[in-house]
Amino acid sequence: MTFTHPKAPALVQGHAMPTQNRDASVAAPVIHTAVPQGHGVVESRDFKIRARDVKVFYGEKQALFDVNLDIPAKSVTAFIGPSGCGKSTFLRCINRMNDTIPSARVQGSIEIDGADVNAKSVDPVVLRSRVGMVFQKPNPFPKTIFENVAYGPKIHGLATRKDELEAIVESSLKKAGLWNEVADRLHQPGTGLSGGQQQRLVIARAIAVSPEVILMDEPCSALDPIATAKIEELIDELRSQFCIVIVTHSMAQAARVSQKTAFFHLGKLVESGPTEEMFTNPRDSRTQDYITGRFG
Amino acid sequence: MLTWLSLLFLALFALAAFLLGRGRALKAAGGASVRLHSLPNYYGAYAALWAGAPAALLLLLGAVFGGRIEEAVLQAERPAAIASLTPDRQDVFFSDARAIAAKESPSEVVYEGDLKTALDAKVEESRKVTATVRYSTIALAALVALIGALLALPRVGLEFRARNRVEGWINGLLIACSVAAVLTTLGIVLSLVWESWRFFQSVSPLSFLFGTEWSPQIAMRADQVASSGAFGAVPLFAGTFLIMLIAMLVAAPVGLYSAIYLSEYADRRVRSIVKPLLEVLAGVPTVVYGFFAALTVGPLFRAGFNAIGEGMAGGPLDGIAQYLMQVQNQMALVAGVVMGIMLIPFVSSLSDDIINAVPQSLRDGSYAMGATKSETVKKVILPAALPGIMAAMLLAVSRAVGETMIVTMAAGLQAKLTANPLDTVTTVTVQIVTLLTGDQEFDSPKTLSAFGLGLTLFVVTLALNIIALRIVQKYREQYD
Numbered sequence: 001m002t003f004t005h006p007k008a009p010a011l012v013q014g015h016a017m018p019t020q021n022r023d024a025s026v027a028a029p030v031i032h033t034a035v036p037q038g039h040g041v042v043e044s045r046d047f048k049i050r051a052r053d054v055k056v057f058y059g060e061k062q063a064l065f066d067v068n069l070d071i072p073a074k075s076v077t078a079f080i081g082p083s084g085c086g087k088s089t090f091l092r093c094i095n096r097m098n099d100t101i102p103s104a105r106v107q108g109s110i111e112i113d114g115a116d117v118n119a120k121s122v123d124p125v126v127l128r129s130r131v132g133m134v135f136q137k138p139n140p141f142p143k144t145i146f147e148n149v150a151y152g153p154k155i156h157g158l159a160t161r162k163d164e165l166e167a168i169v170e171s172s173l174k175k176a177g178l179w180n181e182v183a184d185r186l187h188q189p190g191t192g193l194s195g196g197q198q199q200r201l202v203i204a205r206a207i208a209v210s211p212e213v214i215l216m217d218e219p220c221s222a223l224d225p226i227a228t229a230k231i232e233e234l235i236d237e238l239r240s241q242f243c244i245v246i247v248t249h250s251m252a253q254a255a256r257v258s259q260k261t262a263f264f265h266l267g268k269l270v271e272s273g274p275t276e277e278m279f280t281n282p283r284d285s286r287t288q289d290y291i292t293g294r295f296g
Numbered sequence: 297m298l299t300w301l302s303l304l305f306l307a308l309f310a311l312a313a314f315l316l317g318r319g320r321a322l323k324a325a326g327g328a329s330v331r332l333h334s335l336p337n338y339y340g341a342y343a344a345l346w347a348g349a350p351a352a353l354l355l356l357l358g359a360v361f362g363g364r365i366e367e368a369v370l371q372a373e374r375p376a377a378i379a380s381l382t383p384d385r386q387d388v389f390f391s392d393a394r395a396i397a398a399k400e401s402p403s404e405v406v407y408e409g410d411l412k413t414a415l416d417a418k419v420e421e422s423r424k425v426t427a428t429v430r431y432s433t434i435a436l437a438a439l440v441a442l443i444g445a446l447l448a449l450p451r452v453g454l455e456f457r458a459r460n461r462v463e464g465w466i467n468g469l470l471i472a473c474s475v476a477a478v479l480t481t482l483g484i485v486l487s488l489v490w491e492s493w494r495f496f497q498s499v500s501p502l503s504f505l506f507g508t509e510w511s512p513q514i515a516m517r518a519d520q521v522a523s524s525g526a527f528g529a530v531p532l533f534a535g536t537f538l539i540m541l542i543a544m545l546v547a548a549p550v551g552l553y554s555a556i557y558l559s560e561y562a563d564r565r566v567r568s569i570v571k572p573l574l575e576v577l578a579g580v581p582t583v584v585y586g587f588f589a590a591l592t593v594g595p596l597f598r599a600g601f602n603a604i605g606e607g608m609a610g611g612p613l614d615g616i617a618q619y620l621m622q623v624q625n626q627m628a629l630v631a632g633v634v635m636g637i638m639l640i641p642f643v644s645s646l647s648d649d650i651i652n653a654v655p656q657s658l659r660d661g662s663y664a665m666g667a668t669k670s671e672t673v674k675k676v677i678l679p680a681a682l683p684g685i686m687a688a689m690l691l692a693v694s695r696a697v698g699e700t701m702i703v704t705m706a707a708g709l710q711a712k713l714t715a716n717p718l719d720t721v722t723t724v725t726v727q728i729v730t731l732l733t734g735d736q737e738f739d740s741p742k743t744l745s746a747f748g749l750g751l752t753l754f755v756v757t758l759a760l761n762i763i764a765l766r767i768v769q770k771y772r773e774q775y776d
Contacts, residue, residue: 102563102661129666139657142680151675152665206664 048073048213048243049094054108056079056089056098060101063089067108067269069233069262071262076235078258080251085134085264087247091215093117094245095131096124112213129156132206136218138198140190142203145182148190148201149173152209168208175241176204177234185261200234207238214238220253232257251291263287299359302434303352306441310348313445317343320452334338334459342458345465346448351441358433369425370418377410382583389415397422429633488754491747498741499527504748506530510711511733512742529752531713535721539632539703540696542717546636547692551643552685558644559651560673571648577640580702589706594625601718609751620718629717631707635699639692646691650684651677683768690764692755724753 049071056064064086071077072277079087089098096117098104110117117127129152140148149169152158159165168187175178178200182193190201199219206214216235220228235244244278248254254261262272263284271284282288318340325328325331332339378389389411392402396419407415452458496504507528554574558567605620652675662672678685700723708720709730731746738744 044727095664097660097664100660125666125668127666128664133660133664133665135657135660137657139661141658141661141676151662151667155665155667155671155675202661205661209665 031256037052045190046073047071048112049245050109050111050114051090052094052109052111054087054090054093054106054110056093056107057105061105063267064093065268069269069272071243071245072260073243074240075259076239076246076257077260077262078254079247079262079264080249080254080290081264081270083249086267087264088217089264089267090264091217091247094213094215095128095133096122097128097133099124116256129209131213131215132209132211134199134202134206134214134219137222138195138202140193140198140201142189142191144187145173145190145193145201146186149204149208151205156209158209164168172204172208173201175207175238176200177237186212194227196223196230197282199223199227199231203231203238205233207242213243213245216244218247218249221249222224228253251279263290265290266282298430298434299355301641303355303438306348306351306355306437309441309445310344313347313449314340314344314443315450316449317341317458320449321456321458324452324454331454333455333457334462336338336461338458339452339456341462343445343448343452345462346444347441348444349465350444351437354437354440355433358437360430362429362433366394366422366425369429370422375414375417377414390418393418394422397426408587437449485754488747488751491744492751493743494739495744495748499745499748503527504529504745505752508713510727512727512745525742527741529724529749531711532722532724532727532749533752533756534715535628535707535711536723536725538628538715538717538721539635539707539723540693542629542632543635543639543696544689544693547639547643547696548689550636551640551692552647554640554644555647555651556673556678559648560669560677566689571645574641576644580638582638582699583705585634585638586701586705589630589702590625593634594627594630594706597627597630598623598625623718624720626706626708626720627718628707628721631703632717634706635696635702638699638702639696642695643688643692646688647681647685650681650688653684654680655716686764686768690760693760697753697757698725700729704729724749725770 029123047070049069051067051069053070054064054067055062067086067090069090079091081087091094092098093110094112094117098106106118112131113126116122117131141151143151146169149172150159150165153165153168156234159168170179173182178197181197182201190198193201199222203214203219220231223231232253235246238244239259246254246257258275261275261278263270263278263282263286266284271278271282271287273283278287279291282291318336320343321332321336321339322329325336329336345446367390370393374386378386381389386404388403389407391404392407393415395402396415480670504527507526508530509526509528510531511526513525544673552664558570562570579759601620602621605617605623608614608617611617632639658676658680659672662676668674703723704726707726709726710720711727712719714721728746728749731749
């Protein structure tokens with residue numbers, strides 16, 4: 001399977017943006033339009049991730065235009081929008097997964113706890129150990145269940161002894177709500193689990209390295225409704241410990257699991273705010289059209 | 297000629313049957329082909345198959361076995377004049393009779409008197425028999441074709457499931473092809489076993505399998521030196537194994553690492569140049585590698601070892617120095633290294649395909665966990681690709697074992713039981729070539745020993761393949 005970013009080809013239109021110096025954009029005054037005002041669920045000082053003027057290019061094509069967004073800590077933020085709108089692209093900027101696509105170029109600043117993830121001094125390997133990611137299709141490694149969860153702790157040297165590793169694996173599986181189902185078959189292949197179990201295994205794998213942020217790229221789109229409900233329940237539980245960002249095509253899911261929602265359209269962040277407000281009283285007509293199902 | 301003509305007629309007849317069948321089906325449907333069970337062409341094909349296929353098979357059988365039948369009929373009755381000849385001369389006589397009958401050139405034997413009369417009689421008989429066999433075959437084929445068409449055509453109707461029937465025929469054809477492949481292999485194995493059986497009647501299997509001396513020369517005269525042949529195959533298998541080992545030591549790491557570089561580290565531009573280059577290298581004929589080994593690498597290695605020997609001479613390791621100084625061009629190391637170079641593109645290209653087949657989602661998963669590139673390669677990609685890589689390596693091993701040319705040219709022909717890579721060795725395949733080239737008697741153990749070697753090699757590679765399959769199945773890490 002060769003890798004082509006699914007969202008890249010759709011973004012043909014777009015006017016060329018002047019390239020900005022990154023330092024200048026950091027120094028630029030914070031734009032407050034994207035920040036929830038007044039009766040927000042979160043306070044502005046609790047923001048975990050701050051994105052300013054983020055632009056992404058795939059080769060000559062611009063996929064993302066000047067995204068400014070603050071993502072709150074210890075809560076779930078949902079990105080919604082039609083296919084090809086740039087929500088997954090933006091998600092992949094946060095842990096610099098776009099680095100693995102040779103033609104991708106990212107401009108602007110994304111800060112996690114005030115530190116720019118694109119700074120030269122940041123090692124993407126270290127960044128990704130702090131920012132976990134769950135993909136659309138469950139992708140457990142062709143190893144045992146135990147080895148899947150132990151993968152991160154092992155490569156990052158989080159456990160020196162076998163019992164420590166076992167403890168991490170157990171607690172991660174418990175947090176992911178999978179322990180009861182797999183406790184007696186930890187040494188069987190992870191690929192033998194059902195789709196929903198695999199996705200929870202992958203979540204356990206991600207939280208085993210105790211990240212601060214978990215990015216989820218349409219984590220339920222390959223699952224049946226029951227497995228989806230379990231994952232959503234899990235996301236709600238994990239909210240107390242992690243900053244979770246989820247890309248979803250299902251507006252019902254966004255409404256169920258998230259506290260904040262951001263709506264992307266044609267590579268631009270149209271509107272963001274507390275989920276309840278977005279769904280009951282959207283400010284932008286495009287948001288209104290999308291959530292009422294008039295396009296998308 | 298007659299056979300081709302009748303095949304042509306048969307094809308025309310089948311075409312007619314096709315058109316009739318199709319027309320009949322369309323007529324039954326009243327022109328609306330949707331009412332038919334199958335597409336109209338299937339009805340045509342059904343009729344054509346019944347009209348053409350059995351008759352064509354009959355004609356082909358006639359062409360293949362007709363000669364045999366003629367021969368048997370001709371030889372059934374032998375007048376006294378012929379019976380007085382030796383069996384060899386009888387064969388010549390009959391073949392002459394048939395040759396004259398077919399207006400081909402007979403042998404130069406001159407027949408006189410009784411024999412001449414007998415020959416003329418047999419020539420006449422041969423002509424008759426040939427004509428009878430030919431025409432009766434064609435008549436029978438025509439009858440079969442007619443019956444086939446007459447049976448098939450009335451069945452064509454609205455409800456008739458022509459597609460299923462035609463697919464049944466195609467299914468049968470596919471089965472026949474695979475059976476042919478299997479039967480051919482079986483035939484080869486059986487002939488190998490049969491000839492080996494003959495060989496093992498003169499040489500005991502134990503001394504063949506465990507004997508350590510190989511000198512298959514059988515004395516022409518009783519007083520010759522080394523008048524009895526020795527058929528101990530151990531040195532040959534040891535030589536084969538030694539060269540294969542050297543070749544794999546070169547090919548496995550270099551090929552695998554270059555595959556990892558190409559698939560995981562090289563950028564697209566480098567890959568687009570290097571990968572086709574490697575594939576071109578894989579197409580170089582082995583004989584080219586052979587003279588590269590014999591003319592370039594051999595002298596180079598010899599010069600190198602001789603120089604090292606001279607440098608060490610007089611020192612504490614004088615014995616080794618003396619040995620190194622008289623190393624010759626032909627040695628196992630040269631053959632092994634060149635064979636390894638030959639296998640590099642093979643291993644690399646196969647492994648590259650296998651590594652590329654590992655889903656990108658696994659790489660993404662690993663990178664998203666904060667794994668570095670090398671961790672991803674070592675812990676995710678290689679384990680996932682391992683069964684495939686093992687299979688690629690075993691394919692390379694079987695190529696190394698079967699390779700003949702390079703060894704013939706670079707490793708010598710002397711069968712020595714040695715683990716010294718600087719010595720000359722020989723391999724099983726090379727010996728089979730030397731045993732069977734030139735004029736050979738097919739009943740001397742020397743020639744037959746080639747079959748013994750072939751059978752043993754066959755068993756060894758079969759065992760290797762079975763073991764490899766087991767390993768692959770056991771350690772298979774499944775993705776998707």
